[in-house]
Each structure stands twice: as structure tokens, then as C-alpha cells.
Amino acid sequence: MIYSLNTSQEIKRLREKLDSLGKSHRDFGFSNLYKPVKSREETCDYVFEQSIIEREADKETIVDLLLRDDPERNISFVTIVGIEGLGKTTLAKLVFNDLRIKKAFQENMYWVCVSENFGMKDILGKMLGKNNHNLDNLQRKVRNQIEKKRYLLVLDDVWTENSGEWNELIDFLILGGRGSRILVTSHSKEVAGAIGNYPIHELQGLSKEDSWELFKNILFAEEEDLADTGLVEIGKDIVRKCGNVPLSIRVIASLLRNQDIATWQSFKSTDLAKMFDGV
Template sequence: QLVYNDDEVKKHFDLRLWVCVSDDFDVKEIVRKILMSATNTEHQNLELDQLQKKMQEQIIGKRYLLVLDDVWNEDREKWLELSSLLKFGREGSKILVTTRSQNAAKIMGTIPSPYELKGLQEGDSWSLFKKMAFEPGQECKSPVLVSIGKEIVQKCGHVPLAIKALGCLLYGKDESKWLSFKEKNLAQISEGGGGMMNILKLSYYHLWSSLKSCFAYCALFPKDYEFNKETLISLWLAQGFVIPMSESQSLEEAGEEYFLTLLNRCFFQDVKEDEWGNI
């Protein structure tokens, strides 16, 4: 996102397009999403040839940057079908693919070779964990917490999402809770950050029951779905999932707290804020 939104990138390309692909590499759906990114308009109930024509109208003669985010497709024929539809841009157009699959990168003809994203440096990893896990001054008072924290950072393989998830999980907990986490949970995490799903499961298991229901409800949305915070909270309220923490707290305030808790535990990503910092 930082590269995509860089001022120099904006100047260099006539058109920038961002498409979340995920598991299902459906060419028709990807073309529809490209059109949506280009025009900010939905194009439902159109056949592939109609979508293709409209897409060509948007990219022809323009130098474009297309980001295909989170690609898992390893079927070369599907990629060739899509790439054949993207050859109408001006010289210098680029397609940037993010993927966790070496095979996906290979079949898409990555040039010259895939750029592998590295983990954070050790010092940066520790700084991030401290920010997420410690209350002000807490680190200085307990060498035990520091020792456990550094062990957690190593287990996370310097992966930011893993560090944030576990740091947020332990924030505000006393020394006994940290020791309990080390004894009962730390061994479940694969060395080197490979157990990201286990880390997120740990975060989920430590949610209170009504908050688990709120997160599970989000499974109704497709992967990479962009939703409105107020709409989601209203849906939770309608289902009766939200329970105020005190008599003075309204349902809406409790719903806001539920949302922020899930956000801080890294269950939601890519949050947009307005000029006042509101989500």
C-alpha cells in the first residue's frame, strides 16, 4: 500500500488499480474488480466479453500499475487468459503481484525473480512488541516479562502481524498471566513465525464468549470484503451479541469497544481513518 500510494508512483502512472484476488482466481471476477477499481462503479450482470471491452476502454493508451494482491493461483492457463486481456496499456505498464506461493510467482513469469519480503530487524521487532505488549513503565519493572517477551519475538520469526497479535494479547496482563502463557501456549507456536494460524487461534481463544460470536459472525463476509464499522456494529446489535460492560454503557458504546478490541487483536486489517483519526 505504501508503494501504491507513493507520490512518485502516482506521478509515473496514468492509472493505478488494486485488486484483492485471494483463493479463487476467477478471470471474470478479477476483470470486474479491475473495472471497479478504475471507475469506482459496480459492473454486475455482464458477461466476460462485455467486461473485457469496458476494461480495454479504461486502460488503452494509458500507462497503468495493476496490483494483484494475495494470489494463490498455480494454474498457468488461467494466468495466460487474464494476461492476454491486459495487453492494451501503454509501454511501461506494470503488474505487481503479492503471493505467499513460490509456484504462483513462478507461473506468472516474475521478472527477474520474486522479491521475498523479509522479517523485521531484531531491534525493530522488539520495539514493536514493546509498543503492543507493555503499559508505560511496565518493561522497566519486570525483567521476567522482558525475557518472556524476547522469547516470543524469536518465536514469531520477526513477522509484524504475529508480533502485534501476541503483544496485544498480553497487554495489561500481570506477570503471572505472562508466565502462564509461556508455560501453556508458547510451545504451540512454530519457531520462525510459520505458525501464524496458531497465533491467531490463541488470540481467538482468549476472547470472551460474546466477542467470539461477533468475530465468528464476520465469516458471513467474503475474504477481503470491505465493510463499514457502523454497519457491522449494527448487525452485531441486531443479533444480540453485544453485552454492555456496565449499566452506564450504551449498547452502541459497547459495540464500539468490541470492534476496537478485535482491531487491536489484529483480527481486522487495512483500516481507513478520516482526517480526525476516526475509523
């Protein structure tokens, strides 16, 4: 094996992050991977903006959609769709923390990490930060906070494509005042379809230049440090294999940190799937 990693658990964790990337990026080299892992770590609304590579245009598009007036409906949905690893959650965080959004919704804002736990009780409980109440109590408490008031709700990492479940939730959320918005992130266009006829923003991979910038920033503090190592061309070849997906670039760059040129050469010429054989 070309890497000396601390434990097999570390490799397993990395594989879980990378497995679904291979489904949409065959050139990435992952052809025999586990089924996508649906359990995800809880997300929160905090983001360190200086660590984000070029999502300003995407952010502006989403902010515009959220602040745009909809004369036909009190509440409206916007769904960010894209394959695993593109940075949907990060983009939602950037939007959530935008000063224009905070001003528009007057801090009546909620962040809910959904994953596979899509249900009225789970979502309302996370909105309140209280999961130890029955559904009636949760509905009453949330109603007191949103009824006839403008609010923003982020539903991050949504999996359900069941329109019946969505309709039940929407019937409750329409209690909000005019201009209320729900921002959803999902890997599936079918999820957006189940919500209804609302705007979808399909997130794309990074540009070639931004992919390289992200890779370089993780590995080297200064441009001169990279030039001195003689790894520029090898690194660019490796970045191309990452398919412009931020998560894959971050993981691969982290693995290469402090490795010698021989390891980089081996990595460049090795089928990436072989890294995880036998894990």
C-alpha cells in the first residue's frame, strides 16, 4: 500500500466519504465501492468563509432567490441539488450567514440537518433544539414562533422523495408569514420534484483553476513552497483525477500532506480504488 496511515479506521472513514463520488465520476477510478452511506454527521450553520473556494456566484444566486418576492405564495422553497462532495452544505451555510439574509428574516432562522430522519417530529424538534417533547407540544411551540411571521428554515441533506411526507410538512410550514422561505440541500433532483414546482439550483464542480487552488492551499502555505518541491505537474495530474469535486480534493490533499515525491508519483500512476482494497 502506498500510504502509511495510522489506522484502518481512518481509511474506512475516508472511503465512506468517497464512495458516492465514484457513482458520478467514473474517471475518478472508484468502480467497486460500497453503497452510499446514508448516515451523516450532524451539520451546523457555522462556516469559516476564508476556507471556501469560489462559491460567490452560487451564493448570490441563492440569496436572490430567497429574497425575491413571490406574489402567489406565502412560503417558497429553493433546493440546492448536486452530487456528494460538491459543497451543498457549505453553500447553504454561506447563504445562512449572509448579512442580507439575517436582516431580511430578523434572526427568525432555523438550521436542521435532516439526513434519513425526515419526519415532522424530528424536524420540529431540531428547530427548537428540543427532542424530548411529543408532537403536539412541538407543533404548538413552533407555531408560536412562526405563525404569521417571516422565517427562514434550512433543511440540510434531505433524502426523502415521498411527496406525501413533504405535503404533511408543507401544510404546517405554510403557517409562516409572507416571504417565509425554506432552503433545501439534496443529492437528488427527485427530492426537489417531490417538494413541488419551486426553484432548483444545480451545483456544479469547481473550475480547473479553483480545484488547483484548493488543493494547493491545503498542502502548501506559500506558492514558493510548492515550486521548490517540484510537485506542480504531478499535483495537477492528481487534481484532474478528482473531477473538480471539493470533498475529493480535500481528502486526497490531506493524504498527500508531508509525503515525499516518490509517494506522489505512485499515487499519480495508481488506480485510486486500489487504495482501499481489503478495507
